[in-house]
Amino acid sequence: MDVTEVILHQHAEQRRMFAMIEEWPRDDEAGLDALWKRLEILLEVHADAEERFFYPELVRLGTGGGDAPSAQEEVEDAIKDHNEIRDGIRAVRRCEAGSDKWYAAVLETNVANSDHMAEEERQDLTDFRHHASLTLRHDLAVQFLRYESQHWARGVKPVDKDPEEFVEEHEA
Ligand SMILES: [Fe+2]
Ligand SMILES: [Fe+2]
Numbered sequence: 001m002d003v004t005e006v007i008l009h010q011h012a013e014q015r016r017m018f019a020m021i022e023e024w025p026r027d028d029e030a031g032l033d034a035l036w037k038r039l040e041i042l043l044e045v046h047a048d049a050e051e052r053f054f055y056p057e058l059v060r061l062g063t064g065g066g067d068a069p070s071a072q073e074e075v076e077d078a079i080k081d082h083n084e085i086r087d088g089i090r091a092v093r094r095c096e097a098g099s100d101k102w103y104a105a106v107l108e109t110n111v112a113n114s115d116h117m118a119e120e121e122r123q124d125l126t127d128f129r130h131h132a133s134l135t136l137r138h139d140l141a142v143q144f145l146r147y148e149s150q151h152w153a154r155g156v157k158p159v160d161k162d163p164e165e166f167v168e169e170h171e172a
Contacts (some may be wrong), residue, residue, distance in 0.1 A: 003141040004125045
């Protein structure tokens, strides 16, 4: 197992679920609501697991992957993005499933999440593959999946974080 593979694989699942919602019958409000609840848990548990297991190690080991100048910048960016995705999820929750406002909020969350995943894959995962040992990548995958499995059924409480404080806390 490899935590970078686990993250990449879950991104594909997130893209698949957004696509599913886009082509779902628009008059099936209950179905749309249920699909969204599933995706919401997927997004929140994934971001939470990344913040617990992946990003602290990237702060420690990374030097800046792809077009990122440093690991600090990568991680601050990622936490900022996660906060934005959590905002998007809150906005969807305030709308009635299947309404125009609901679709607009889902689209906004999709844009925020797509931009974030692209950057995370291009910079953060690359950086980690260059600097983390295979043993660490395996061990983190186990912790990541273990935590997600424990929280899959009910989801997690979404908690926004201060990007700079997050980096400082894990630099020590
Ligand atoms: Fe991710
Ligand atoms: Fe992320």
